[in-house]
Structure formats: structure tokens, C-alpha cells
Amino acid sequence: MSEAFRDRIDITLTVNGEPVEARVASGQHLTDFLRLELGLTGAHASCEHGVCGACTVEVDGAPIRGCLMLAPQADGAEVWTVEGLTDTAAIQDLQEAFVAKNALQCGFCTPGMLVAAKDLLSRGGIPSRQEIREHMSGNYCRCTGYEAIVDAVETVAQARAGRGAA
Amino acid sequence: MKASVGGYARASDLRHALELLSGSGGLGRILAGGQSLIAAMNMRLSAGDLLVDISRVSELSGVSDAGDRLLIGALTRHVEIGGNPLIRQHAPLLSQAVQYIAHAAIRNRGTIGGALAHADPAAEFPACILALGATLHIEGLNGRRDVAAEDFFRDVFETAIGEGEILTGISVPKAEAKETQVIEEVARRSGDYALAGLCLVKRPAGHRVALFSVGPRPLLARAAMTALDKGDVEGAAQALRDDMDPPSDTQASSAYRQHLAQVLLRRAAARIEGANA
Numbered sequence: 001m002s003e004a005f006r007d008r009i010d011i012t013l014t015v016n017g018e019p020v021e022a023r024v025a026s027g028q029h030l031t032d033f034l035r036l037e038l039g040l041t042g043a044h045a046s047c048e049h050g051v052c053g054a055c056t057v058e059v060d061g062a063p064i065r066g067c068l069m070l071a072p073q074a075d076g077a078e079v080w081t082v083e084g085l086t087d088t089a090a091i092q093d094l095q096e097a098f099v100a101k102n103a104l105q106c107g108f109c110t111p112g113m114l115v116a117a118k119d120l121l122s123r124g125g126i127p128s129r130q131e132i133r134e135h136m137s138g139n140y141c142r143c144t145g146y147e148a149i150v151d152a153v154e155t156v157a158q159a160r161a162g163r164g165a166a
Numbered sequence: 167m168k169a170s171v172g173g174y175a176r177a178s179d180l181r182h183a184l185e186l187l188s189g190s191g192g193l194g195r196i197l198a199g200g201q202s203l204i205a206a207m208n209m210r211l212s213a214g215d216l217l218v219d220i221s222r223v224s225e226l227s228g229v230s231d232a233g234d235r236l237l238i239g240a241l242t243r244h245v246e247i248g249g250n251p252l253i254r255q256h257a258p259l260l261s262q263a264v265q266y267i268a269h270a271a272i273r274n275r276g277t278i279g280g281a282l283a284h285a286d287p288a289a290e291f292p293a294c295i296l297a298l299g300a301t302l303h304i305e306g307l308n309g310r311r312d313v314a315a316e317d318f319f320r321d322v323f324e325t326a327i328g329e330g331e332i333l334t335g336i337s338v339p340k341a342e343a344k345e346t347q348v349i350e351e352v353a354r355r356s357g358d359y360a361l362a363g364l365c366l367v368k369r370p371a372g373h374r375v376a377l378f379s380v381g382p383r384p385l386l387a388r389a390a391m392t393a394l395d396k397g398d399v400e401g402a403a404q405a406l407r408d409d410m411d412p413p414s415d416t417q418a419s420s421a422y423r424q425h426l427a428q429v430l431l432r433r434a435a436a437r438i439e440g441a442n443a
Contacts, residue, residue, distance in 0.1 A: 026171045
């Protein structure tokens with residue numbers, strides 16, 4: 001094998017606002033890096049082929065599948081997980097609405113749902129229920145049947161729009 | 167499951183990427199957005215690859231106006247294709263197609279070059295560029311060459327890209343004044359691969375119809391195109407039977423795919439008629 005190809009890669013990135021330096025395995029995906037190396041277990045490794053959305057995290061301001069990005073590719077990236085978004089209270093209203101509307105049961109999908117919903121709400125305005133469903137369609141929930149999740153996201157969109165108008 | 171990767175190297179520019187590929191002893195694999203490749207590696211459908219990560223090669227990204235064509239860099243992400251004003255104006259088929267591709271988180275990473283080089287027969291972009299008559303730009307250490315979309319797709323996941331070559335971008339002809347472009351597909355769930363899909367481009371010179379998810383590669387429905395040129399939509403729908411021989415699988419039977427393609431053709435023709443009314 002050519003020496004140009006490495007099986008350990010040095011990366012420098014920020015995770016939840018903190019600088020991180022690490023040496024990662026070439027084939028390790030971002031979710032495993034966050035969970036196993038940094039102890040950030042909020043993003044879940046589930047289907048590991050991009051279908052379920054449980055691993056959704058924010059990279060450079062946009063939601064991505066943690067299982068479909070290799071840790072070596074995160075060099076220089078700004079990563080936010082549900083832990084960091086909780087600490088900064090960026091999604092506090094969403095989290096409260098998920099509880100109030102019973103939008104989670106087992107909670108496995110919830111971190112991914114929150115990151116996906118945050119992205120939709122960051123665009124401003126009040127999305128229709130159809131738009132919410134479409135935007136969240138890449139995140140599977142096997143408990144709720146989605147209705148309560150759409151309720152929660154819609155509630156927050158309305159509340160934020162109301163605050164903006166006030 | 168977990169990926170088994172032989173090694174990783176990050177290319178700084180196109181030349182570097184081509185040198186890495188050529189030094190990989192045939193084990194090199196281009197990693198762009200990774201939305202198909204990493205999934206395949208995680209499922210161990212591919213193992214031991216020497217990954218050449220081209221995602222930082224900025225010269226391969228972006229959309230530019232090249233006179234009568236748009237030049238779209240291979241690393242342009244789906245989300246950028248969907249929001250790009252030049253594409254919306256001059257190649258609206260691609261803008262429309264983005265909404266059908268997977269989900270927001272995947273569109274934020276996936277690239278058009280990756281989708282074309284991967285050549286999934288059920289994917290939207292390959293059929294779009296076939297319908298548009300685009301040209302693909304391929305580069306190797308020995309130079310550049312251009313391949314017409316009609317000659318690019320060979321078989322399931324097989325293209326005209328040779329050993330040691332990289333797809334660098336595509337040129338798409340700008341839509342003419344009276345041109346209309348529509349894409350229609352049927353999938354069981356939003357974001358799933360289509361059970362059948364169809365792109366219809368109506369130009370002053372004639373119609374172009376490209377089908378996807380009905381065979382081993384996207385295909386031009388030439389018999390249907392001829393019928394549409396004569397203004398015979400129902401004849402075109404019937405002619406589709408001669409244009410395709412769809413497979414049966416766990417998703418849909420051959421007969422159902424044929425039925426869907428006909429429905430999609432009628433829908434697309436009606437949309438174009440509505441747009442021109």
C-alpha cells in the first residue's frame with residue numbers, strides 16, 4: 001500500500017464549541033468518534049447506512065448523518081451534538097415542546113429529531129404540517145407515529161413567530 | 167456494521183487526487199460526499215478501499231455560466247443544486263429533482279458528481295442529465311476527455327469512467343426560450359428511491375424522455391419521444407412498452423413498473439401542457 005494512505009488520521013475540530021484534537025481510524029464514522037472517543041452518546045448509531053436519522057448532528061451549520069461522514073473528514077469542522085445544543089439552550093423550547101406534546105416515548109430518535117427540527121425552524125416562518133413532515137421524513141420514530149412530533153415542531157414555530165412579532 | 171477501510175488520503179487539488187488514485191494499485195476509491203459510498207462500506211458491500219477524499223478540492227465545486235451551457239462542478243452538493251439561481255433558470259429539471267433525493271441531511275453532503283459516478287439506476291440525477299443531453303467531463307493523469315450522457319451509463323453502478331480517472335464536472339445545455347422540463351416519480355415513502363421515474367424535456371426541436379428505476383441504467387425512451395413529437399401522448403404511453411423491459415424485484419413487479427412509467431408520462435405531459443396553456 002502506498003504510504004500516502006494512512007489508517008490513522010490526525011484531526012482538529014471543534015465539538016460543541018470546544019477544541020478537539022484526536023487521531024482517528026480511517027474508517028471510523030463521525031458518530032462512533034463522538035460516542036466512543038468523546039463520550040458524547042446523544043447521537044445514536046442505529047442503521048448505520050443513512051436511513052434512520054438517529055445519528056443526525058450539525059456540522060458547519062447544517063444537519064448531516066453522522067454515520068455517513070468519516071471522522072477524518074471532520075478535520076476543521078464545527079460539530080454540534082444534542083449535548084452542546086442543550087447546554088447552550090439553543091433548542092430549549094423544542095425540548096420542552098417535545099415533553100409537553102409527548103413527542104417521545106423511548107427517546108432513541110429524539111436527539112436526531114431535535115437537530116432536524118432545529119434546522120427547519122432556523123429558516124424562520126411557520127412551516128405547514130406537510131412541510132414539517134417532509135423535512136422530518138428522514139428521521140424514523142418507531143414509537144409515536146409522528147403526529148406528536150409534528151405537533152411539537154409546529155408549536156415551537158408558532159411560538160417563535162409570535163415572539164418575533166411581539 | 168462498521169466500515170473496513172484500507173487507508174485514507176485527503177487530496178489537496180485535482181492533480182494530487184489523480185496521483186493518489188494512480189498510486190493506489192487499483193484499490194483506490196474516490197470519496198466525495200460519501201452518502202452512497204460510506205453506507206456501502208458500513209454494510210461491508212465494499213471493504214479494503216484506499217479512500218481518496220476529494221471533498222476539499224474546491225476547484226471541483228460550484229456552478230458557472232459558460233455561455234450556452236452551465237458548468238456544474240462534480241462536488242456541487244445537492245442542497246446547492248436545489249438553491250442555485252443559475253440552475254433554476256437554465257436547468258430547472260435539476261432543481262426539481264433535488265426534492266426527490268433522500269432527505270435534507272443527505273442532500274447537505276451528497277454531490278452531483280458522486281451521484282453520477284455511482285450510477286444507481288434508481289437515482290434521479292443520472293436520468294436528468296440524460297434527458298438534458300449533458301456532457302460529462304472526465305480527467306486522468308493523461309488528460310481530459312468528454313463523454314456524452316448517452317454514452318456514460320453502462321450498467322448497474324457502471325459508467326464510462328476508466329481506471330485512474332475522476333469525473334470533474336458536467337456541462338448542461340441551457341434551456342431554450344420555449345423549453346419545459348419536468349420530473350415525475352413514484353416512491354413508497356418520501357425520500358426513498360423511486361419505483362419508477364421519468365424526466366420529460368420539451369424543446370422546440372423535439373421531446374426527450376428519460377426513464378429511471380426501470381432497468382440497469384437510465385434510458386432514453388426513443389419510441390415515446392417520437393410519438394410525443396407527433397403530439398400523440400397516449401401513443402407515447404403505449405410506446406413506452408417498446409422502450410423498456412423493467413425488472414421485477416421486492417419493490418415492484420415488472421408490470422407495475424411499466425404501468426407506473428405510463429402514468430408518469432401522462433402526468434408529465436399534462437404538466438407541460440398546463441405550463442404552456
